[in-house]
Amino acid sequence: MAAKGGGAQGKGPQWQAGSVPSLQQADSEPALSIERIVATAVELLDAEGVDGLKMRRLADRLGAGAMSLYWHVDNKEEVFDLALDSVLEYRGPPQGIEAADWRGAIFHMLEDWRASMLGHPWSASLLPRRALGPNILSRLELLGRILSGAGVAEADLNGAIWSLWNYVIGATITRANFDLSDDDMAAAQQRLAHLSEKYPTIERARLLLDNDWDGAFRKGLDFLLDGLVPRQ
Amino acid sequence: MAAKGGGAQGKGPQWQAGSVPSLQQADSEPALSIERIVATAVELLDAEGVDGLKMRRLADRLGAGAMSLYWHVDNKEEVFDLALDSVLEYRGPPQGIEAADWRGAIFHMLEDWRASMLGHPWSASLLPRRALGPNILSRLELLGRILSGAGVAEADLNGAIWSLWNYVIGATITRANFDLSDDDMAAAQQRLAHLSEKYPTIERARLLLDNDWDGAFRKGLDFLLDGLVPRQ
């Protein structure tokens, strides 16, 4: 407390989008800024995973002294919050989708969401633990609007939104984690095979090996929507 | 490597259940054992959360020297693995459920699973990152067997199992995290209300406040099962 300026700077997450970065020094590294910090944090997370993000390493990558970050950011948690939300922006449906096609709109948004998270495998597990940033809130807002327009009753809206959220989060976290370690998966299946007397069904199903993640995701989503949105 | 004995001891997770603990000293603390370590780790995790589990504190609680744990366990990760699986044992359906009632059997197992994880709020987020222990595998095996008996085709078994896994994991992780911080939730909703021009739909839905988590979980599960298991 009172360690830094005391203005609006450095107090909680900065959700401002795209404010033009100030003039950069012509010669060496550009000045530190929230934008550069967040972008570099995402790079580091992509390259090394959640445990790879250390404040000192982040500062290093930015060509800054180890402790310079703490003027721009309260703590490491805030770096996570900002990196997470920065990766979840939604640019909207492509031109091909009709306004009336609520199912297509939902599919596009949720599959895009899942793809964004799989593109940054650290992000999915982080999402449920962190505050809801503006990009996430926008997606939820859009989801609610589409569902509402598709005929979901006001009283059911909450349950419907969370059911879809839960499904997407669960599917993506699971996939992202199994994705990270193909070797581990094969090893696990190996161990399974060794115990096939105890787990014959999942051994037979080749649970860890043959799953069509993308197809299963779409199929389950279809079923959920069938239930959540009443036929008209 | 080669720091410890070299026998079967301390090499990877010990999934042995209920081997009788050896004689305890009559006077002070009982001897260290995997069972005591795991049980105490669960206590500590329940009381202080994932970040509260430190090797030194765990040893303290056990009345042992700080480094004694490392003879029984390879590292902290193994403590997590063991604590996690120890909390996920399934004792089977109650007497009331008929053998033919596959839907009731699935509901019971999955709701029990969810309840177990909510009873140890650190467990849900840990599960997708860790190896699949025997208790988890048993649940998956049971799930596969029931689905298979209910008429799910061999080729669809994988997708069905993972869809349900994803749904349960997603729902529980979300719930466990929001559960941990009622204040945060109210604060978040406060911030939302302040921005209700930007997020009118989710503001109107009182997204964070009025959700009936248990009801929504059952409903979504119903819809998924409707889709996954063909009508006969």
Place this chain on the structure above:
DNA sequence: ACCTGAACACCGTTCAAGT
């Protein structure tokens, strides 16, 4: 076989100080 304290190599963060 089982337990231990000292010591190492980190990390996040504070602080007083620089420009």
Place this chain on the structure above:
DNA sequence: ACCTGAACACCGTTCAAGT
């Protein structure tokens, strides 16, 4: 306003040593 190095209070883990 912005950046910095030294220093503090931790942690997980190794190691050589005890019984």
